[in-house]
Amino acid sequence: MVPLRFYRHLIPRLCAAARSPFSPAPAAAAAACAPRPIRSLPSLAMAAYGTGVSADRRLLFRQLFEKESSTYTYLLADIADPEKPAVLIDPVDRTVDRDLNLIKELGLKLIYAMNTHVHADHITGTGLIKTKLPGAKSVISKASGAKADRSVEHGEKIYFGNLFLEVRATPGHTAGCVTYVTGDSDDQPSPRMAFTGDALIIRGCGRTDFQGGSSDELYQSVHSQIFTLPKDTLLYPAHDYKGFTVTTVEEEAAYNARLTKDKETFKTIMENLNLSYPKMIDVAVPANLVCGIQDPPSKV
Ligand SMILES: [Fe+2]
Numbered sequence: 001m002v003p004l005r006f007y008r009h010l011i012p013r014l015c016a017a018a019r020s021p022f023s024p025a026p027a028a029a030a031a032a033c034a035p036r037p038i039r040s041l042p043s044l045a046m047a048a049y050g051t052g053v054s055a056d057r058r059l060l061f062r063q064l065f066e067k068e069s070s071t072y073t074y075l076l077a078d079i080a081d082p083e084k085p086a087v088l089i090d091p092v093d094r095t096v097d098r099d100l101n102l103i104k105e106l107g108l109k110l111i112y113a114m115n116t117h118v119h120a121d122h123i124t125g126t127g128l129i130k131t132k133l134p135g136a137k138s139v140i141s142k143a144s145g146a147k148a149d150r151s152v153e154h155g156e157k158i159y160f161g162n163l164f165l166e167v168r169a170t171p172g173h174t175a176g177c178v179t180y181v182t183g184d185s186d187d188q189p190s191p192r193m194a195f196t197g198d199a200l201i202i203r204g205c206g207r208t209d210f211q212g213g214s215s216d217e218l219y220q221s222v223h224s225q226i227f228t229l230p231k232d233t234l235l236y237p238a239h240d241y242k243g244f245t246v247t248t249v250e251e252e253a254a255y256n257a258r259l260t261k262d263k264e265t266f267k268t269i270m271e272n273l274n275l276s277y278p279k280m281i282d283v284a285v286p287a288n289l290v291c292g293i294q295d296p297p298s299k300v
Helices: 004-018 026-032 093-105 126-132 215-226 249-255 263-271 281-289
Strands: 059-066 071-078 085-089 109-114 137-141 150-152 157-160 163-169 178-182 193-197 234-237
Touching: 059 093, 071 093, 071 157, 071 163, 071 234, 085 093, 085 157, 093 126, 109 126, 109 157, 126 137, 163 215, 215 263
Parallel strands: 085 109, 109 137, 137 150, 193 234
Antiparallel strands: 059 071, 071 085, 157 163, 163 178, 178 193
16 A cells, blocks of 8 residues: 555645635545645655646646647636636647637636747647737747747746746757746745746757757756756646656756756767657748748738
8 A cells, every 4th residue: 555645745736626616525625635644755756746726726727738749738827817817838739729718618818828939840829829819919039039929038027917927048959948937926836837848858858959959058058047946846848758747846857867967968968869850840940930820811
């Protein structure tokens, strides 16, 4: 039998669920959350992964998946704000209808469709979203050179209601890559969450051999902008090819197969990956540089 202590990290999220208006039996669920003696914790089990409404009842969070490019799209909303303002990070053109339908079902108001970088393996959904939801604005880094309604730089805050994402420049996979990180004050989600794009994927990282990539820069970016976040920060990548969904700073600093090495070893690894030319790059990059609108709609 598995000792109870291995499930201890789930308890705060279960308590949050017990307070949810969707919970069918609040009294029973609350009873299950009563304090119980817990002796010790495994050192790497500090951060809980959860979807749904966070403990402070303000953040709604969904992790969505596009299977052809193995891309994650993230939906975040401030549901304590009367307008329920929301952002989508890294939407994919093929799944825009799914995403917008979910947003509608949940009663959210999408204000930003954001990209962590100019993707080479799929076409962003931001262009399509803007044609279907004219009020939504696209966001990407200024350094990417791509067209968007809002071009952001390192240190900027992107607000949705009372919640915000901080922009951290993490170049190296591409010259314009950024990581979006939730705030660090008491009224922001805890633990913090970082949406790393392809700068860091679970136990690995994005390639650095095209689109202004640099292994030297990527190493510096991850170590200075991601590994310096609190250990329990939840890291959400733009892709996963093995079935993983989330990791933490502590886990990656201990187990990332590439980024735990010294810089010179990391550079040697990246120079010898011998990856094939991305099959979508010649279509995806030009489209993504103009917000995913390949052929602007005619005025007819
Ligand atoms: Fe990428």
